[in-house]
Amino acid sequence: MFDLRFAGLFSGGKDSVSSILRSVRQGHELRCVIIIHPKDDESLLYHYPNHHILAKVAGAIGVPIIEIKCEKNDKESEVDNLYNGINQAINQFQVKGLCHGCIHSEFQMNIFRKVVEKFNLKLLSPLWKIDTEIYYNTLFKDNFEIILTRVAANGLDKTWLGKTITPITLRDLRNLSNKFGFNLDFEGGEAETLVMSCPLYKKRIVTKASKSQWDGIRGIFEISDVELIEIKRSNA
Structure with a gap:
């Protein structure tokens, strides 16, 4: 028997995916994922790069998908869109919890706390305050294949766009x-x-x-289409 039926906020990034996986491993049941499509790259809460392919990416998980499109990018509107997505998850899939990938951001955590309080849900925060080195080591141990889709920090140039994060490239990033x-x-948008x-x-x-887009300061690895390939896993 599952401990809790939950919805997972899904951006396709390492934090949202890892948090959902950890919640499942803790004995909770993933009933659906919620994808919020931000209006533009100025979103305060949601990932913008490649958001147009996220429904297809989420199809790799094999659970129902709820998609919400933001018409504005101010905090109040983005939170209202989150309310809408959670309300659908409750009505359609009877979820009792919400999982998110927040690690250190008090700004985001406070928003999620208010959201679950409004709906009387349990907040699943499996990555909250996790040590960065321990976190990456766990991702590598679990064979996460992660690519960089956006860079926007001093020290990260266009050569990082589309690059896979491995123990070797993590050393360079460190x-x-x-x-x-x-x-x-x-987590700060770097x-x-x-x-x-x-x-x-x-x-x-x-x-x-x-294709990679670079403006001299920041860049995006823009993916226009993806394909889903069956994974052959050993039962041993």
Whole structure:
């Protein structure tokens, strides 16, 4: 028997995917994922790069998907859109909890706390205050395949766009983080990621068409289409 039926906020990034996986492993039942499509790149709460492919990416999990489109990017409007998504999850899938990938941001955490209080839900925060090195080691142990889809920090140039985060590239990122002072878990918007494969996925994400955009300061690895490939896992 599952401990709690929950909805997972899904951005496709390492934090949202890892938090959902951790919640499932804790014995909770993932009933659906909620995707919030922000109006533009100035969103305070949601990932903008490649949001147009997220429904297809979320298909790799194999659960129902709720999509909400933001018409404005101010805090109040974005929170209202989250209310809308959660309300649908409650009505359609009888969820009793909400999972998010927040790590250190008190701003985001306070919003999520108010949201679940409004709906009398349990807040699942499996990554809250996790040590960065322990976190990455866990991702590697679980064979997460993670690529960088956006960079916006001093020290991160266009060569990082589309690059996979591995123990070797993490070492390089750590050195740059120490030199330039950006947050290595990227929660402050220094970079954004997309999970291509992990234990939560039933299928692997493969990029079919993409291009890098760089304005001299920041850039986006824009993916126009992806393909889902069956993952062959050993039962041993």
